[in-house]
Amino acid sequence: MGVLPKQWLTDPSWIQARLLQLVQNLGLAIELVLVLALTYLVLVVIGERRTLWMVQGFIVLMVAVTLAQNLGLKVLGFVLDKITIGCAIAMAINLQSEVRRFLEQLGRGKIASLFQSSHAPPPRSDSITDEIVEAIKQLSQNRIGALLILETNEPIDERDFSVPGVRLNAEISKELLQTIFQTSTLLHDGAVWVRASRILSAGVILPLSERMASRQLGTRHRAAMGITERVENCICVVVSEETGSISLAERGTLNRPLTSSKLKELLEARLSNTVDREVVAPNLRSLGRRIGSQGGAAIARLLRLTSSASSNKK
Known part of the structure; x- marks a missing residue:
């Protein structure tokens, strides 16, 4: 068994800091789960290949904005934030029917029906x-x-x-x-x-x-x-x-x-291989792995950029 640090007995503020950090990590995990569920919901409502690519690109933009802001890249974060807002407006215009269906079902309280695709099975x-x-x-x-x-x-x-x-x-x-x-x-x-x-x-x-x-x-x-x-x-x-x-x-x-x-x-x-192209929304596990891999790659690239920038300054 490991020995408990002396801060447990001598420094109550250390305990409070650790508890606060634990709460923050738990909140971040809950937030990630909610974002993942919302993303899956959007994919189910849309259910069309080229539109899904557009949504995935928008998610990558949001992840890039969050990373840039957390890493203190103010100019890059500002530019990406404005691009994301413009893309959100363009998507809202392009996906009018999907957005209208989402808001109607949400207003009626039919949350469960949002997870059911409205697209009929593709013809043979x-x-x-x-x-x-x-x-x-x-x-x-x-x-x-x-x-x-x-x-x-x-x-x-x-x-x-x-x-x-x-x-x-x-x-x-x-x-x-x-x-x-x-x-x-x-x-x-x-x-x-x-x-x-x-x-x-x-x-x-x-x-x-x-x-x-x-x-x-x-x-x-x-x-x-x-x-x-x-x-x-x-x-x-x-x-x-x-x-x-x-x-x-x-x-x-x-x-x-x-x-x-x-x-x-x-x-x-x-x-024969191209007609049946109606997209079935991926399951939550595969979607999580995909977002996790893309997010990890983006984080690694940003970390390399920041480390190279700091080394150049030195």
């Missing part, structure tokens, strides 16, 4: 493929031109498009696809941008391919080749307005002409 990849193939088949039979750009792995950056188009964010269906490409609509000339099971935008203008072999083709085919030359993680489905033939563009190469059954086979092979 084969059902999405069937919707696309059926729409393309009908458009081909009626000789209605169409152009679809489908993500395969990572999300596409809008800056790769010439014009982003009109935002829709609608569940994909053969009826909606056929309606968009009707010549009487305002969006039929552009491409439809599809991510997983949703139509993000319509009327998207894509960059044209400059390859000499593609000049014999129509504008839709050159646009399909152009975007797949620039972006690897996408494929394009094209329906010719003149002949009704179906083509599939990938990595700047056209596979044509295709039957509807062959198109379905190719789409199933390329979209």
Whole structure:
């Protein structure tokens, strides 16, 4: 057994200091647990991959602000604090529906329902493929031109498009696809941008391919080749307005002409791993490990910076 320090008997202030330190450490632990629970709650309410990345980046900013203030880095802390406030306002504007749902449930006292995701189970990849193939088949039979750009792995950056188009964010269906490409609509000339099971935008203008072999083709085919030359993680489905033939563009190469059954086979092979991308919120343990590892790495970097700064001063 260890020997108790003499301060226990001779210095009551030492005992008070130790008790105060213990209370502070306990309060910090409770605060971390509450922040972790609040973060998990936000992830469940949002439940969408790209938005989750934005939330994770905001959490990293808050951790950086806290560390900078605790380490006495006043200028860095001030700058990061202002950036965090601006990001919070931008997120509140971008996540209006999620924030409204959160406040409604909180106001009604339905705290438990906040931990239940409002998103329905993602549709199966084969059902999405069937919707696309059926729409393309009908458009081909009626000789209605169409152009679809489908993500395969990572999300596409809008800056790769010439014009982003009109935002829709609608569940994909053969009826909606056929309606968009009707010549009487305002969006039929552009491409439809599809991510997983949703139509993000319509009327998207894509960059044209400059390859000499593609000049014999129509504008839709050159646009399909152009975007797949620039972006690897996408494929394009094209329906010719003149002949009704179906083509599939990938990595700047056209596979044509295709039957509807062959198109379905190719789409199933390329979209089977990307359609079911609705995010399930991570469990609390894995979330805690992730935040802990990121926070530890950030602390280590800041400590190295401060130690190097102090050594330079010496």
